[in-house]
Amino acid sequence: MNVLKDKKAWFIFIAPALLFYLGTVFVPIIQSLNYGFQDWNGIKDAEYIGLGNYTRMFQDPYFWNSVQNNLVYVVIVVLMQVFIGLFFALLLSYVKKGAGIFRTLYYLPAVVVTVAIAQMFRNFYSLQPLGLLNMFLDWIGLGYLQTAWLSNPHTALIAVSLPEGWRFTGMYMVIFYAALIAIPKEIEEAATIDGVNGWQLIRHIKLPSIKHVLSLALIMCTTGALRGFDIPYIIGVPGSTTELVTTYMYKKAFATNQFGYGSSIAVFIVIESLIAVLIIRSIFNSRKGEA
Amino acid sequence: MAKKRMMSKIISLLAIFSLVATALAGCGGSSKNDAGKQGNSSDASNGKTITWLSARPSDGAIVQTMRELADRYAKDHPGFKLDIQVTSDRPSYLTKLRTLVASGEAPEFIDMDADPYAQQLADAGMLVDMKQFLDEQGLYDQFYEPALKYQELPDGSLYLLPMEYHLEMTWYNKKIFAENNLAVPKTIEDMITVSKAIRDKGITPIAVDGVDVWPLLRYAAMIPFRATGNEFARNLSQGKSKMSDEVGMQAANFAKEIGQYFQEGFATTDYTTAKNMFLNGEAAMYTMGTWEIPSFTEDNLPENLKGNVDYFYLPTIANAKTPNNEFFGNSGIGLAATADKFDATTKDFLSYVLKNYSDVYVAKQQMSPLKFTIKDETQFSELFLRVKKDMDNYGSEFAKPWDTLLDPDTNSVMSDLVIKLMMGAMTPEEFANQIDDTIAQNATN
Numbered sequence: 001m002n003v004l005k006d007k008k009a010w011f012i013f014i015a016p017a018l019l020f021y022l023g024t025v026f027v028p029i030i031q032s033l034n035y036g037f038q039d040w041n042g043i044k045d046a047e048y049i050g051l052g053n054y055t056r057m058f059q060d061p062y063f064w065n066s067v068q069n070n071l072v073y074v075v076i077v078v079l080m081q082v083f084i085g086l087f088f089a090l091l092l093s094y095v096k097k098g099a100g101i102f103r104t105l106y107y108l109p110a111v112v113v114t115v116a117i118a119q120m121f122r123n124f125y126s127l128q129p130l131g132l133l134n135m136f137l138d139w140i141g142l143g144y145l146q147t148a149w150l151s152n153p154h155t156a157l158i159a160v161s162l163p164e165g166w167r168f169t170g171m172y173m174v175i176f177y178a179a180l181i182a183i184p185k186e187i188e189e190a191a192t193i194d195g196v197n198g199w200q201l202i203r204h205i206k207l208p209s210i211k212h213v214l215s216l217a218l219i220m221c222t223t224g225a226l227r228g229f230d231i232p233y234i235i236g237v238p239g240s241t242t243e244l245v246t247t248y249m250y251k252k253a254f255a256t257n258q259f260g261y262g263s264s265i266a267v268f269i270v271i272e273s274l275i276a277v278l279i280i281r282s283i284f285n286s287r288k289g290e291a
Numbered sequence: 292m293a294k295k296r297m298m299s300k301i302i303s304l305l306a307i308f309s310l311v312a313t314a315l316a317g318c319g320g321s322s323k324n325d326a327g328k329q330g331n332s333s334d335a336s337n338g339k340t341i342t343w344l345s346a347r348p349s350d351g352a353i354v355q356t357m358r359e360l361a362d363r364y365a366k367d368h369p370g371f372k373l374d375i376q377v378t379s380d381r382p383s384y385l386t387k388l389r390t391l392v393a394s395g396e397a398p399e400f401i402d403m404d405a406d407p408y409a410q411q412l413a414d415a416g417m418l419v420d421m422k423q424f425l426d427e428q429g430l431y432d433q434f435y436e437p438a439l440k441y442q443e444l445p446d447g448s449l450y451l452l453p454m455e456y457h458l459e460m461t462w463y464n465k466k467i468f469a470e471n472n473l474a475v476p477k478t479i480e481d482m483i484t485v486s487k488a489i490r491d492k493g494i495t496p497i498a499v500d501g502v503d504v505w506p507l508l509r510y511a512a513m514i515p516f517r518a519t520g521n522e523f524a525r526n527l528s529q530g531k532s533k534m535s536d537e538v539g540m541q542a543a544n545f546a547k548e549i550g551q552y553f554q555e556g557f558a559t560t561d562y563t564t565a566k567n568m569f570l571n572g573e574a575a576m577y578t579m580g581t582w583e584i585p586s587f588t589e590d591n592l593p594e595n596l597k598g599n600v601d602y603f604y605l606p607t608i609a610n611a612k613t614p615n616n617e618f619f620g621n622s623g624i625g626l627a628a629t630a631d632k633f634d635a636t637t638k639d640f641l642s643y644v645l646k647n648y649s650d651v652y653v654a655k656q657q658m659s660p661l662k663f664t665i666k667d668e669t670q671f672s673e674l675f676l677r678v679k680k681d682m683d684n685y686g687s688e689f690a691k692p693w694d695t696l697l698d699p700d701t702n703s704v705m706s707d708l709v710i711k712l713m714m715g716a717m718t719p720e721e722f723a724n725q726i727d728d729t730i731a732q733n734a735t736n
Contacts, residue, residue: 125559128560151555239707255386
């Protein structure tokens, strides 16, 4: 272990990973930042236009519409992934036999290919031909609720958000479950002897003990949802009802050749995600106790 | 302790930063790397390899024809190879093409529509002037006129070659029409009346593919073509006309009205699903071009539709400017050659392809954009021969689809809005105003 005390050796060990990180992550970010100040359509020479793309962005109603949609998307996805995930994890922590089977089953959607999930949900929501959801509604006597979930402007955004939430609920469940079963048994036993009931045990012992994991999960899934792209891109209705910031960015950069404008939206996503992280961290840090 | 906390903060921030950044990596620098790989592969083999970046169906008649012609050509020219790189999904194809062009790696042949993007490339001197090439080879008159005209750029120049030739019509279910005493619509207004009567019987009047959007845009373009020819669409794309003009408003109102007669949830119905709805007898009408002839020949129709399918072309309006024998049709996505790679071999190969194209292509039951005559009628279906006659009687110009005229930005806004309009989520006035705003912005750019 002495070798690690040598600063040079230390640097040599981390250099490959650091260089890889800089090359694949940092350089593109700097490049995006640079493109964000340019007007470039990929054919003629790029032209620096200062903050032009950014002032345009802040005046673009379609952009703000996509920001709004994205917030709804984040709320739905985070609620599903963190809260339902946590709920299942708590339930699962009481299961003595066969927890492994449930864990695997719930985790399964996370390993399925995105396109397959998207296609599955498109069929699931479909009205003509009749999809599973509408069939089910009819079957339980709620046939009047049948609608084309993905094209109806009132339901489209929610319908597009659910698959993403559904997909990773199991993954977060596994993360929470791992944290929950790592809480030392002695603490729980001591609390039970002191006469703490089930709900109090969860509220005052279990949740505070996995606070670190909760904050990490919340950060991961919030930034993930802010960058959400694939499923809304595949099954979203071409129309502004399900436009997210990322799909809008893609559209501007690649469908309409405004690489500069697209990059400035990308920069917005980075800043937006960083702000979200700071907010979440400050919420968790302001609570009593050592973070 | 404080230092440690600071450190952990920095590390977690870095971790998050990298998470965020992976999303962005795709849009910035990585594109160039991909492009580089593409370019190298074509230079690696011995002899001349020509690459064709194609957006056509991967096993479709055109790709098959090109492959056969390339094989034949290779027999006389040892070492010659045509590398066909197919991306059938149009949005992915366009992304790939634009990225390659942006990084200066476009291969010898590329596919593109005669849209403002193609115009930009042509203006930048990146494409081969096909008018000049065809004249030089004496091939210009060998093409059907509408097929070539369709490929003309907004300024009337020709940089793209047609590889296919199609008319677009509305296929209808004769049985549904007969049972409800309905006649084939003669005017665009009749289409509404007929659709309403069918819907009142509880049948879906029109099956439409909303996912690809272009079939929807065709409906919006119907009235303007009848009223002004391609003038309105051209002027609109150049900011000389407005959507809120009379013709534009008529188009928007019609789009909103006809939208009610599409199948519910049409915005998420894809190409195959829409076609199958019609073929299963679930919808009375389906607008699609002659490339679908194979689906509608008697042999291929499902049992319950045999003898029950017919078609009509674009109905007219009162005081129409365009004759009845002009309507929607297209010669598909065009083939362009990049100027800096158009060497002697490439030129010779293209000339060889065009001179032999019809022989191979028509044998695959396809309408060729290069003039052809049918020698043995027994080889073709009745439907094919009937459509061939329609083609011979066609006027001089196709109705231009709007999506090939508008600039990319307006196009993408138009696609979004036309769906909203047809779903009834916005009024024709809102639609027109938002389109006009977008065009005004892009015209000043």
